[in-house]
Amino acid sequence: MPTHATVADLGERAIIDRIRARVPAAPAWVTVGIGDDAAVVEPERNALAVFTTDALVEGVHFDLAFTPPDAVGHKALAVNLSDLAAMGATPRAALLSLAVPPGLAVQDLDAVVEGMLALAARHRTALIGGNVARSPGPLVVDVTAIGAVRRRRILMRAGARPGDGIFVSGWVGASAAGLSSCRMRAMRGTSDSPPGGSCEARFLRPEPRVRLGQLLGRTRAATACIDLSDGLAEGLRQLALASEIGVLIEAEMLPIDDDTRRWFSDRGEDAVAAACAGGEDYELLFTVSPRRLRALTAVLRLTGELPCTRIGVVKRDRALVVRRAGHDETLPEGYAHFR
Amino acid sequence: MPTHATVADLGERAIIDRIRARVPAAPAWVTVGIGDDAAVVEPERNALAVFTTDALVEGVHFDLAFTPPDAVGHKALAVNLSDLAAMGATPRAALLSLAVPPGLAVQDLDAVVEGMLALAARHRTALIGGNVARSPGPLVVDVTAIGAVRRRRILMRAGARPGDGIFVSGWVGASAAGLSSCRMRAMRGTSDSPPGGSCEARFLRPEPRVRLGQLLGRTRAATACIDLSDGLAEGLRQLALASEIGVLIEAEMLPIDDDTRRWFSDRGEDAVAAACAGGEDYELLFTVSPRRLRALTAVLRLTGELPCTRIGVVKRDRALVVRRAGHDETLPEGYAHFR
Numbered sequence: 196m197p198t199h200a201t202v203a204d205l206g207e208r209a210i211i212d213r214i215r216a217r218v219p220a221a222p223a224w225v226t227v228g229i230g231d232d233a234a235v236v237e238p239e240r241n242a243l244a245v246f247t248t249d250a251l252v253e254g255v256h257f258d259l260a261f262t263p264p265d266a267v268g269h270k271a272l273a274v275n276l277s278d279l280a281a282m283g284a285t286p287r288a289a290l291l292s293l294a295v296p297p298g299l300a301v302q303d304l305d306a307v308v309e310g311m312l313a314l315a316a317r318h319r320t321a322l323i324g325g326n327v328a329r330s331p332g333p334l335v336v337d338v339t340a341i342g343a344v345r346r347r348r349i350l351m352r353a354g355a356r357p358g359d360g361i362f363v364s365g366w367v368g369a370s371a372a373g374l375s376s377c378r379m380r381a382m383r384g385t386s387d388s389p390p391g392g393s394c395e396a397r398f399l400r401p402e403p404r405v406r407l408g409q410l411l412g413r414t415r416a417a418t419a420c421i422d423l424s425d426g427l428a429e430g431l432r433q434l435a436l437a438s439e440i441g442v443l444i445e446a447e448m449l450p451i452d453d454d455t456r457r458w459f460s461d462r463g464e465d466a467v468a469a470a471c472a473g474g475e476d477y478e479l480l481f482t483v484s485p486r487r488l489r490a491l492t493a494v495l496r497l498t499g500e501l502p503c504t505r506i507g508v509v510k511r512d513r514a515l516v517v518r519r520a521g522h523d524e525t526l527p528e529g530y531a532h533f534r
Numbered sequence: 535m536p537t538h539a540t541v542a543d544l545g546e547r548a549i550i551d552r553i554r555a556r557v558p559a560a561p562a563w564v565t566v567g568i569g570d571d572a573a574v575v576e577p578e579r580n581a582l583a584v585f586t587t588d589a590l591v592e593g594v595h596f597d598l599a600f601t602p603p604d605a606v607g608h609k610a611l612a613v614n615l616s617d618l619a620a621m622g623a624t625p626r627a628a629l630l631s632l633a634v635p636p637g638l639a640v641q642d643l644d645a646v647v648e649g650m651l652a653l654a655a656r657h658r659t660a661l662i663g664g665n666v667a668r669s670p671g672p673l674v675v676d677v678t679a680i681g682a683v684r685r686r687r688i689l690m691r692a693g694a695r696p697g698d699g700i701f702v703s704g705w706v707g708a709s710a711a712g713l714s715s716c717r718m719r720a721m722r723g724t725s726d727s728p729p730g731g732s733c734e735a736r737f738l739r740p741e742p743r744v745r746l747g748q749l750l751g752r753t754r755a756a757t758a759c760i761d762l763s764d765g766l767a768e769g770l771r772q773l774a775l776a777s778e779i780g781v782l783i784e785a786e787m788l789p790i791d792d793d794t795r796r797w798f799s800d801r802g803e804d805a806v807a808a809a810c811a812g813g814e815d816y817e818l819l820f821t822v823s824p825r826r827l828r829a830l831t832a833v834l835r836l837t838g839e840l841p842c843t844r845i846g847v848v849k850r851d852r853a854l855v856v857r858r859a860g861h862d863e864t865l866p867e868g869y870a871h872f873r
Contacts, residue, residue: 230776232620232621233584233623235583236582243574243577245575246572246629247573248664250633250676252667252668252670253670254670254671278572279571281571282572284572290585294591294633323585324586325587328590331594331671332670337587337676339587339629342572349565352570352571421571437570
């Protein structure tokens, strides 16, 4: 295959064969895998099935000018595993639906698939089916993820109660800084240089908090949970809406790492506002009742290097407030895709 | 809402709210429905789970110049239910992932969703989740369908044996004639006239053969089954490949209805070749062993007005042959999306 070959040179059947050749052998609970009209799977015993779907669209969620194609594949699965994690579920399988422009290089398509499969392997997620269509416009990578969760371990957005502590995993704002940094590199025409910096890595290859979600569900440590796809502010808003509560966030407590602070301060931007508004952190935002803080401590011993930071408290009054240097402000708006 | 409003006027959250408002109450086995990070569902007892995903892309699979938006929604679900039917599965749920151009009229988006939900209601399929993204290019309607099937009732592409009869449900070629007819109307600038003719209806709103698939699985009447998405020839090719057999098709037996024959003959085209090559029939192609013909008769009594026609026989020799007026020819190629 010459390196400049495009998917138009291959045809649909050959593209599917190429993808299948990269997929490892299916686990025993996959009764019918890739290659028939549909996949057939044994349900997990004593568990409910969990489903989510999310798409990455070229020109909206990624730009091939500064996104390595394997990062597109990684992220398309990661955003879905993040949704499963927010329910306390264990990933089991995924379906991949691609809309592919005919001019896409075959090696880029291979890299998209390989990026997805590498993350899938780390989370024991079997690719059991999919679909390849031609796109007259952008590359669209649509993933459906399938997980399992026991009934009593389901985490939902509803359930937070006044007095619960509000926690967030990892760091916020890094992905927004990373996007900004990637864009700047691309504009400078240095798009071929390897992406560097912790912020860019967080933007390009977010790590879904699967283990944390499972542990929060298993231990019943969290009263409510959501994943941060559209920014901390939007996550808080959705959690508050579902739980019918308000929040008081301490700006000083937000886990914003040094690289992120430096990125925003170097540009005269407010790191706290950027971290609230910036999307795509794919961290878990969750609430813990004061009586369950011990369970949370046990969880955190098991999640290794991933920190969870208390950033505020759930309030009965339904306002969304950030306290900063003694001043209370209303939470800024989150990221909105159509505006 | 003014009739000329576009999705860009609404924003993502309002679009999702609009879709949710149209979705009927979820059945009791949906533990968590639309509105959380993921959907949670009780598995069907004593059954395996069946998954398929397929997307319709504007400009490739449909053209809004001659496709009513409700037909787009209908068909996006229909092609997936057709895949479930080909496995002998009963549909249970669906996920809808939309990539929407900001300029799409809100009423067109509403119609897409309503077209999908109307078909879903007829097949007791619950819309349990989804995703809305912006598209800088075409409208992409990606559906994942979830079904259930008992282990001994699974229909697969593999399983056809020499001597089995080859059957197809309904009619072939009508969808290809319908596409051609729709295109011609659009070119003539009569795109506002209501679509007419049985062929156009078959192209615009294919009826997935869900009941037939269930019955073929339940009675073990079929040894192999596939749905016709890319044409009869391609369906036969895939079935033959999976079952490691050949086929002998009798051209005179192909169920081509009068409207379809007339359409092709009026244009000097060969209806048999068109029916073999034309895609999107969404009929079931299946094989029946001579010993199970009685079971098939029982099935056909239950499928009402839907005929199933014997079109040929499975051969040990792996050639794909059409016999026509005493002459044997090799099967023509099916529809290929990237060529």
